[in-house]
Amino acid sequence: MEMQTWARSVARAELADTLxxxxxxxxxxxxxAAELAPVLGSSADLLAAAALLHDVGYAPRLATTGFHPLDGARFLRDAHRADEQLVRLVAHHSCALLEAEERGLREVLEAEFPLPQEGLLLDALVWCDMTTTPGxxxxxxxxxxxxxxGRYGADSLVGRFIRRAAPQLxxxxxxxxSVRAAQPR
Known part of the structure; x- marks a missing residue:
């Protein structure tokens, strides 16, 4: 819960007023993410923190490259010296490598932030993000x-990326x- 509390404070400070x-x-x-806590056990706090911070790179003062996973991960690493696993989850949320490729930033993202080793957490973050509306x-x-x-347009960079990433998402x-359904209630 400690990481989640910190993450909520950071995300609120960066996003609540400006976005x-x-x-x-x-x-x-x-x-x-809270719905997945019974499945994740001790990793639940990490997922909750990543969920709160996954879009922090959209904050206007942080958007240096215009690619929010990279900008957010750099901010968390450099300004907060955040947990490495958390930073990697933010950097790679929702198939970010494919969008990085569209932007010519794949090598930069991979070099600075290796893909997280824990596949369940990355999948869980995708689930949380892809099953939540903008509101x-x-x-x-x-x-x-x-x-x-619809928001970005099918032929936009984001539109191309999301269509390409959809099967993986x-x-x-x-x-x-499937993991959630297997969890005893």
Missing amino acids: PRRWAHSCGVARR GDSTDAGDRVEEII FAAVARTE
């Missing part, structure tokens, strides 16, 4: 992908839902 809709989304993603409500992953395409969501 209230992004802050609402981040809070919704954190609520989804923070729960949704279906397919609807979320369609919403992103849906697979991560399915794996997480």
Whole structure:
């Protein structure tokens, strides 16, 4: 709970006033993470922190490259000396490597932030993000992908990325839902 409390404070400071809709989304993603706590045990606090901070790189004062996973991870590493696993989860959330490739930043992202080793946590973060609307409500992953395409446009950089990433995103969501369903109630 300690990491989550710190993450909420950092995310609120960076997003609540400047990007209230992004802050609402981040809070919704954190609520989804809480649903996975019984499955994750001791890693639940880490997932909750990553959920709160996954979009912190959108904060205007942090957006140096315009690629929010990289900007957010650099901020957490450099300004806060945050937990390395947390930083890597933020850097790689929701198939960020594919978007980095579209932006010509894949080598930079991989060099600075190696892919997290814990696949379940990365899948869980994808599930949390891809099943939360921009306003923070729960949704279906397919609807979320369609919403992103509609918001950015199918031929935009983000539209191209999300269409390309969709099979991997849906697979991560399915794996997480399978683990979640196997958990005794």
